[in-house]
Amino acid sequence: MSTLSVQNVTYKYGAKTALDTVSFDLEQRRFCALLGPNGAGKSTLFSLLTGLLVASEGTIRVAGHDLAGEPRAALGKIGIVFQQQTIDLDMSVAQNLRYFAALQGLSGKTAQRNIDAALDRLAMRERASEKARSLNGGHRRRMEIARALIHDPEVLLLDEPTVGLDTASRQAITGHVHDLADSGLLVLWATHLVDEIRPEDDVVVLHKGHVLAHDTARAISGGRSLTDAFIAMTETPVPSL
Numbered sequence: 601m602s603t604l605s606v607q608n609v610t611y612k613y614g615a616k617t618a619l620d621t622v623s624f625d626l627e628q629r630r631f632c633a634l635l636g637p638n639g640a641g642k643s644t645l646f647s648l649l650t651g652l653l654v655a656s657e658g659t660i661r662v663a664g665h666d667l668a669g670e671p672r673a674a675l676g677k678i679g680i681v682f683q684q685q686t687i688d689l690d691m692s693v694a695q696n697l698r699y700f701a702a703l704q705g706l707s708g709k710t711a712q713r714n715i716d717a718a719l720d721r722l723a724m725r726e727r728a729s730e731k732a733r734s735l736n737g738g739h740r741r742r743m744e745i746a747r748a749l750i751h752d753p754e755v756l757l758l759d760e761p762t763v764g765l766d767t768a769s770r771q772a773i774t775g776h777v778h779d780l781a782d783s784g785l786l787v788l789w790a791t792h793l794v795d796e797i798r799p800e801d802d803v804v805v806l807h808k809g810h811v812l813a814h815d816t817a818r819a820i821s822g823g824r825s826l827t828d829a830f831i832a833m834t835e836t837p838v839p840s841l
């Protein structure tokens with residue numbers, strides 16, 4: 601059984617088809633880049649995976665749970681880091697996480713244990729008492745990733761999580777998230793930046809609502825750089841929508 605299964609998913613904004621019969625299966629303990637240029641459909645797919653939008657056609661299963669039929673069970677297995685920052689700058693790191701834990705129905709010792717574990721996974725425990733406002737952009741992002749792990753999900757979704765960060769912060773975050781995948785999570789990382797992807801990572805190439813390729817970055821590159829392979833692929837005409 602796949603940890604995340606997307607089968608023949610189609611989504612239309614009115615007459616505009618944003619995703620057209622998109623299918624892929626992903627396993628746990630993998631880092632998968634959802635790679636696509638602007639307008640490819642990445643955000644639309646994330647909105648479907650998190651239940652913000654409902655697919656016109658097709659099925660999504662998370663850890664064996666059908667998103668349409670068992671939304672609570674399916675969504676309970678997902679952690680999400682949105683592209684836009686969603687933290688309270690006037691609260692401390694720990695307060696931000698405690699608030700989120702409460703929303704997840706966690707309290708007391710269980711909440712504290714999960715918060716400590718999540719902060720440890722992002723090397724953020726020593727920052728717990730600091731106000732979020734005092735953190736730089738990279739540490740704020742790490743706090744948001746820790747927050748997405750509090751309820752112990754199996755799938756971690758990140759929507760272009762390094763936008764606006766400097767090179768050192770980007771490298772730190774891509775490193776930490778690869779470590780999370782190595783420790784057992786399935787990571788789906790939406791990006792249009794090929795330098796965030798390692799040769800052994802999975803890549804789903806999305807373009808104009810179609811999956812053009814799904815393989816390891818090394819296989820997709822085929823001896824070229826991933827950048828050259830991506831450009832060649834996304835210049836290839838696909839069925840017009």
Ligand SMILES: Nc1ncnc2c1ncn2[C@@H]1O[C@H](COP(=O)(O)OP(=O)(O)OP(=O)(O)O)[C@@H](O)[C@H]1O
Nearest residue numbers: 613616617618636637638639640641642643644645
């Ligand atoms: N609310 C909307 N109404 C109509 N069309 C939309 C809407 N939102 C997105 N689209 C269209 O759907 C397609 C996919 O958009 P989407 O935002 O999912 O792509 P993306 O890969 O996330 O792009 P970006 O990297 O720019 O965020 C695009 O053609 C976009 O113009």
